[in-house]
Amino acid sequence: MLAQQRQAAILDRVRATGGVRVGELANEFGVSDMTIRRDLDLLHERGLLAKVHGGATVAGSTDEPGFQAKSVRQQAEKAAIATGAARLVHPGAAIALSAGTTTAELARRLVDVPSLTVVTNSLPVADILHDQGRDDQTVVLTGGVRTPSDALVGPLAVAAVRSLHLDLLFLGVHGVTDRAGFTTPNLMEAETNRALVAAADRLVVLADHTKWGTVGLSAIAPLSDAHVMVTDDRLAPEARRLLGDRVGELLVVPATGPGGLR
Incomplete structure (x- = not known):
């Protein structure tokens, strides 16, 4: 060789x-x-x-770009993933959205869903929903220390989440690999995300194709914990096969067409 x-x-x-x-x-x-x-x-x-x-x-297992830096990456893919994920939300549900640019895209697609209760540790997600001023929606923002990704994390956030029972968690992640599962470079954010996973009946992971093969410093959950993973159609065939075997359901959405920006 x-x-x-x-x-x-x-x-x-x-x-x-x-x-x-x-x-x-x-x-x-x-x-x-x-x-x-x-x-x-x-x-x-x-x-x-x-x-x-x-x-x-x-590379990059401990790097954590800021929210604004990440918001300009893979915009078409994130829009498509958010549109696909929004179809999983029913009126009257109690859901959680973790921090991340893809979950922020999802929040923009939930503003017209009636009677939602949304728990989040993301300042941008809370702002998006709060700005709509809907009387039939409840937005619960956890407390905590602010991270570069505009997440509120730490003991206050974990304590708030542990007292809740949620129908769905939409989780944004930094990396996805077979061995490490779903990961983030921030130790405190991983702890808060693990609390969100434990509080929800169902876990929906939102991850574009660039997250595959990336591993963050701290684990959030193994692949098998995801009831649904929503990704885009640029994910490699080998990764699709592996994830299809490991997660409950792999939902692959086209990054062109409805919801896409290309």
């Missing part, structure tokens, strides 16, 4: 599993640990993965 082929295979493995070890790769490819380390150095220098002691993980 040529070095370039080996490096491509290593990168595929990191994206699929979230992380690799030098010794395991050396045994698999029949080369020395030093050769693998040089491969990892090269991939790290190109920004394609992050080196850690004894191996490597997906």
Whole structure:
């Protein structure tokens, strides 16, 4: 195997599993640990993965872009995902929306659904719903410490969520991998999100195709906890097959056509 082929295979493995070890790769490819380390150095220098002691993980596992920075990414995909997810909401439901730009898109599509109770730890989501001034909707904003993604997290948020019983949680995530599940780079946000998952009867994960192969520092939930995952049609076929086997239902929506911006 040529070095370039080996490096491509290593990168595929990191994206699929979230992380690799030098010794395991050396045994698999029949080369020395030093050769693998040089491969990892090269991939790290190109920004394609992050080196850690004894191996490597997906690049950006601890990076957390701000809400505004993320809001301009994958706009067509997020719009389509939000439109598809909105169809799962029925009048009179008690739902939760976690922080994130995709859940904010979903909030914009819920303003006309009557008699909703919406619990959120997202300042943008709360603003979107509050600005409508509907008397038949209740918006509950948790307290807590504000993160770069405009989430309110920490003990106050967790305590508020633990006292609630919700029909649906719509969860935005930083990364999705087979091994790590649904993840975020923020430890406190992960704790708050885990409380939201526990409070809801059903978990709906909203994640565009770029989230696949990315792993954040802290786990929220395994793939099998998702009753539904809504993603876009640019997700790779292999990822679709894996997720289709692991989540309750995989809903793939086209990023063109109704709800898309392309």
